[in-house]
Amino acid sequence: MKGKIFLRRLATACAGAGIASAAVAPAFAEEMKVGFAIAQSGWMEAYDKGATQAALLAIEEINAKGGLLGQTLKPVIEDTRTDLARAAQAGQTLLADGVGVMIVSCDYDMGSPVALAAESAGIISIFLCAADIKAGVQGIGPHSYSASSVANAEGATMAEWSYTKRKARTGYVLVDTTIQYDRSLCAGFDWMFPQFDGAKVVGEDTFKNGDTSIASQITRIKALPAQPDVIMLCSYIPGAASVARQLRAAGITSPILNGTAMDGDYWLDSAPGLKDFVGLAKGSFRGDDPRPDVNAFAERYKAKYGALPVNQSVFDGYVAIQLWAKAVEKAGSFDSEAVVKVLDSFKDEPSLLGPRTFTPDVHIQTQIPFLVTDIVDGKSKVIDQFTISKNIPLDVLLAK
Amino acid sequence: MSANRPLQRLAARHATSVILSLALLATVLLLTGLASPLVVRVGIGTLISVVLVVGLFIFVGNSGILSFGHLGFATVSAYATAWLTMRPAMKKMLLPGLPEFILSAQWPSFLATLASGLLAGLVALASGVFIMRLSGVAASIATLALLAIVNTVYANSDAVTGGVGSLAGIPTGLGIWTVLGWAVFAIVVAHIHATSAAGLALKSCREDPIAAEACGIRGFRVRLLAYVLSGFVCGIAGNLQARYLGVISPDSFYFGATLLALAMLIVGGMFSLTGAVAGVVAISVAMEVLIRLEGSIELFGFTVSIPAGTANFLIAAAMCVALVKRPQGLVGDREITLPASLLGKLDRHASNSKNNVGTTTVENTL
Amino acid sequence: MMLNLAQNLIDALSLGSIYALTALGIGMIFSVMRLVNFAQGNYIAFCAFALLVPAGEGISRPFIGLLPGWALVPVVIALGMLLAMASEILLFRHLRGAQPATMMIASFGLGSALQNLLLMLFGSRPIAINLWPALTQPVMIGSLMVPRLQLVILAVTALALVALTLFLRRTRFGTAMRASSENFLMARMLGVPADRVILVAFGISGALAATASLLTLPQTGIADIRMGDGILLVAFVATVVGGLGSLTGAVLSAYLIGLVSVFLQIALPLAARPYRDAFVYAAVIAVLMLKPDGLFSADRRSQRI
Structure with a gap:
């Protein structure tokens, strides 16, 4: 209005x-x-x-x-x-x-x-x-x-970052099937993570954004022999906040990885005391870019x-x-x-957010620098800057 | 009776569909003559709703069973349209799971419309064989379940539907005359069915199932026939919608669209073909007008901004008021027809039984 | 494995409880006036937003939501009852004798109006509400770790069911209501005050919506204008599968659907899991084919919506 x-x-x-x-x-x-x-x-x-x-x-x-x-x-x-x-x-x-x-x-x-x-x-x-x-x-x-x-780039960034910077070796993928963005996000993680030595996706599960409870998905995670090193959560508000709240309530402490969809503080009230919720950002508007x-x-x-x-x-x-x-x-x-x-x-053409590249086949960015954010004392903070080491090929992006 | 006056009989029998078709034709002439291309576009959208709601009427109006499943048939047909008409290169990229003969197909639009309508009719037949054994509220819920199944399957079969997101690239360029043609087709089909033996039998099942069975009417058969026919017509609507926008997604044919179509039918008059058309026109026009009001308006030199959602709120409120004022719908259960004087010496009784099917009084549990 | 089974069972029961409360709200009204109230889901969203001060996009803050529980619960329940009763007085009372289909579409209109009203007041963005965070802490039962909230959901639902049963069986009004749901016309002829019975039914369904809302919020932590939609669809189906007019049937089928959903989520292979709801609804059609009057139907009168 x-x-x-x-x-x-x-x-x-x-x-x-x-x-x-x-x-x-x-x-x-x-x-x-x-x-x-x-x-x-x-x-x-x-x-x-x-x-x-x-x-x-x-x-x-x-x-x-x-x-x-x-x-x-x-x-x-x-x-x-x-x-x-x-x-x-x-x-x-x-x-x-x-x-x-x-x-x-x-x-x-x-x-x-x-x-x-x-x-x-x-x-x-x-x-x-x-x-x-x-x-x-x-x-x-x-x-x-x-x-x-592409959303896949965000998933791939989380995979490579958590592998190299957090030494994550086991990942669990929890995908919200409601919208395409989240499916692609997790597809990016699924593509990148297992390419690294010793890294493995130990389980995958689906839910829908409107699900009132994801209790049975949580029960499946808890049934794993060991908590996964990271949980890739591909979802958006309100479902994502609700899942974060339910995961932590169930005592699952693995770092939760997400894309850019959850950047900002406005939803944090729904999961108070949330920690290790790592997301991505193109840029920060909180003065810490x-x-x-x-x-x-x-x-x-x-x-x-x-x-x-x-x-x-x-x-x-x-x-x-x-x-x-x-x-x-x-x-x-x-x-x-x-x-x-x-x-x-345009090849590595400078923009406000860093280099941008287009080709006659690809009219969207597939490999760009991201800021990595985490929740620190109830606030979203930039903790790192990261670019994936390899470009995501077109056939991976189009794969069904 | 008046077998020696075949023309008059014909006129009496088909008056409703002819008058409705002429009214739509006049509107289209007016639009193409006077209105901007944008208003003509709105007209196309409204005519597609006419096809959809008339399709819905064929089953709901005559059987008295509310169906939530018909947008499912529109889904089936809209995706079939995409399969048959999209450029093969695009299909290979976006829908790699399709079989080769469909991947390479690029059908002319008329054939594609017929084929996708028929596929919708086929799905109606396959599901109707089960669901039409039910009656009343159980049948309604079964159609709702069918809608949910179709939606879930299409939203998750990425390799052949593109998944939950939109599928774009269906050739557009649908003209208003084509849509008018299909709207007239739908109206004529609906009217012929409603006045046919099968349609009358179905209505008798609606009024009194036990007496109807006693007279030898097989409820299952006449229900199934209407269901398949209306599935086909709703399929045509799905095809037109896909060609109108060029973009389809499973959710654009889901619960919200279903309730809107039902609302159009019921606001117009659930048991009347005229009502189906009137309901579409009334709600479409109301939506168009109210949406134009939204935004900011000038009041005494001040710009007052109206919050988002106001137009939809007013549409919903207007619908409630309309239902309270006219619980039987805008036209009730009557049909528009020629005045008796025009029909000359035609036997009144014959005309009544063919066009009006008496006054519908559905027994009410209250 | 046994531990998992127990955990899954609790998951299913707590999911089924939310469905059951909503199905009961729909069934309550259906049994006395043959209205399928699509606005029930919007009552749930309304009650959640009642905790906030409307201040437009993104800046709405808790108001009633800041009250302590002992004050908050009755206030929200009262608001839910008021809303439901107002919809009866302002809308449905004027549709007595109309086709059930007409009433249903009117309820859809009402629900749409409510949803857009919330949109006008609060904007489209979901709003975080941290209601009773202590409830999300898990407790240990033996070696089973259960979120306290799931236990609360189970207990509150059980309490609501017992209270409602007592009301229907032990009070004069309850008897009138049961009589009405058996045969409304007959009850009316025998002097049951129809309008008041219906009004009370709406009041109860509003209270049930408020309860469902207050149980959902601590779980999700988010108020969203569409939060009731998914619950409504399931509850609606449960009401019919259970046998329209049978409140017990509605509750039992709601739990059954919760159970089937959770079971499918566990049993289906990953590739088929996104199709979960298709399997649930296929089961619904199968049940209807076998028992067209519902699993737990009270009477065999044929009905139409």
Whole structure:
């Protein structure tokens, strides 16, 4: 609700900034519309909101520097209402409005109708933070990108980190089958962990996010001859918090590994005194990021929106605009084909979050640096920085 | 009776489906003539709901058994559509578990629609052989269980369905005339079935199962027929939905969508084909209007922001009010038909028994 | 192995208890007015959010949730009862004599309205509530380590069942209610005050929803606007499998479904485990085929929703 006024105000502010810069820019300066088909209502809103705000911030910063190729970027926002049919409509509305690039929902499922529409119109679409290989060439087409990394990379990072840094030799995999992200997350762990000497996945189990109790899954873990060195828990709020609470209540003390979905402190009340809950982050907005640029970004975000970001998707949202703008600048044109060509040639291109690479086949990150976080005294803290040693091949990502 | 006036008889018998079809045609003409492409898109979505809810009516309306399972048939058909129409290269990548002849298939859309509808009908037949032996609330719960089974199976068979996430890449470009054609088809099929011997027999089972059995009607057979037919029509709706969005997921055909379809039918009038169409139109229009209101509005120069969820809250509340005001549905159990004067000397009785099937009074336990 | 079996049994019973409380709430209303109340799951979510002050996205904080248990429990139960009774007075009372299907869809409308109301007040993000953390500590029974909460769930459910049985058997109102559930029309003719009986049934179902909510929260630690949905579906099925109109049947089948779920989770191989619910529902169809009137049906009248 607040966000809505906010976005509108921001859109007006950006437009205002645009006019100001247009005054000093050459007379032929025009607007380039940037379409946002994102959820402003429904459950997806929680994920899209921060990422969109960060993307808008990036646009504002570009406009403040005189725009892109002399043109002012003008965000146009349509609500998908977390509904496939509405999303498709939002996409059509934006295309009819003549947007030059389409920013779509964080989630592959919700964003795909819009991205497909953009694809058939020959317009570049960028998923704000989809973690699925399908959010790109494979599931949409050659004009579609994700600003994020595959979920498998997070699982693989946890596997290699826990093996090398925590000397974990036995891992237990607990996967929430409700959404694809968690299946891919655990698939990444399953792929990486057994590749190391002496490391073994000693058991696997499934549950659903809405399960009231995972007592029987816990009983199975307790029946193991020894507690596993680590438990890879692939799930999200609310299920993940509930499982963490139930695992600890049952006296299982193995470190719990997770991806980026649980970053932040807001859920910790549901598992008080939780320790050894290791997660990942693209960046930290609590001031403890090893990279000054990221801390500065968090400050700018706070100055703009009155509060720090609440989830990781925020960083991806900023990077989405950053990478696209860089490619436009290099291409010297807004033309989709030219921009795609530059994007596909990005190799270790610097971004707010570190190097980014695209190839004509892979339009999402598969090997990037992550921050490793742990819960210390009821707060999430950055404890390490880690990049996996090998790239995840495409056929592993597509394996069923 | 009026065997010497076949045209009038025909008109009387098919008045309902003709009038409903013409009404939809007029709306579509109006939309394509005057409205923006976006509103036409909304129109396509609404017509797909007409196919779905009319399909649901074929079974629910005539048998009086609430079915929760019909979106399961839409699921089956939507995925069959993906199997038959997606680009082979994409299928090899996303659905590697499919057999070779399907992997290489790329059927024309009309054939694919028929085939996926038939597959849905086949699943209805296979499940109906068991479930249609039940009646009343037990049958309802069995259909709910069927829906849960279909959902669970499709959400977890990653190699052939792409799993719980969305499957994108189904060729789109569905025009409003195609959908209108299928909506008319659904209405005509529903009406012919409702006025056929099997449809009337099914209604008699609904009204009084014991008397119907006594008259030699086999409840199981007529129920199964309606179930398979409605499974087929709902399958068509699933196919259209897939081609409309280009993206499908098991959960978009699950419990929420089921209850919405049932709500459309019941708000319109559970035992009436006219009601089924009216319910879809009423709820779709209400949703469209209320959703446009959401966001922020200007009041005396101040921008008031309306919190998310308001539109859906109002839709739900409006539905409750509508049900309280008209518990029998918007049109009750009547059908739209030609006025008697227009039907000339046609025997009143014949027209009544063919079009109206009397007034439905379902015995109530209260 | 024996230890595991015992542990699994306790798991199944505590899962079944939550289902049973909800099935009882649905069965209670069904037996007196043939309404399948889909809003029962939303009552559960409502009671959980009643612990919080609505302050919008992400910043809602506990309010009632800070009260000590002796005050919190009655307040939440009272709120649950009020909500359920209000839905009877404001909505269902105006649908007397309507088709059961119409009432069911109205209850779906009510549930959807409630869910969206919570969305408007609290936002879509689940909210962490640390209710009674002490309950999550395990206790040792012999060499069996059981979370205290599971024992509490079992005990509270047993208590609720006993209290309800006593109410139905020993009080005048309970007798009226049982008579109504046997044959509502007859009971009404014999002078049972219909509206009051129905109102009390709603009150009880609201109290049961509040109880289910208060037992779920310490387990999950999270309030979510959709938290009742999964429970509702199972409870609904349990009510029918048990034989509509039979409260005992509803409770027993709820436990049975809990037992089957836990058993499948243990027995199925990993590859088949995601299909768990498909097996549960296939079993439901099989049971219905064998006993169409329900496993524990009280009467053989044919009914329609």
